[in-house]
Amino acid sequence: MKLAVDLARCTGHGRCYTLAPHVFDADDEGHCVLVTAEVAPAYEREARSAVVNCPEDAIAISEE
Numbered sequence: 001m002k003l004a005v006d007l008a009r010c011t012g013h014g015r016c017y018t019l020a021p022h023v024f025d026a027d028d029e030g031h032c033v034l035v036t037a038e039v040a041p042a043y044e045r046e047a048r049s050a051v052v053n054c055p056e057d058a059i060a061i062s063e064e
């Protein structure tokens with residue numbers, strides 16, 4: 001699975017790195033940073049949770 005983050009939409013809600021800490025991190029301003037370009041199968045579930053819980057719809061699955 002690959003993810004794409006639209007940083008123009010991210011306003012720093014922080015749900016992504018709270019729900020999926022193996023996949024996302026925060027920058028100094030609390031915006032989302034992808035930890036890895038390709039999500040390992042073990043972390044796909046938490047990644048999907050982050051995608052559906054981002055209030056700004058800033059994260060998309062780009063490739064299954």
Ligand code: F3S
Pocket residue numbers: 009010011012013014015016017030031032053054055056057058059
């Ligand atoms: Fe940004 Fe959404 Fe995460 S607004 S910090 S990508 S929950």
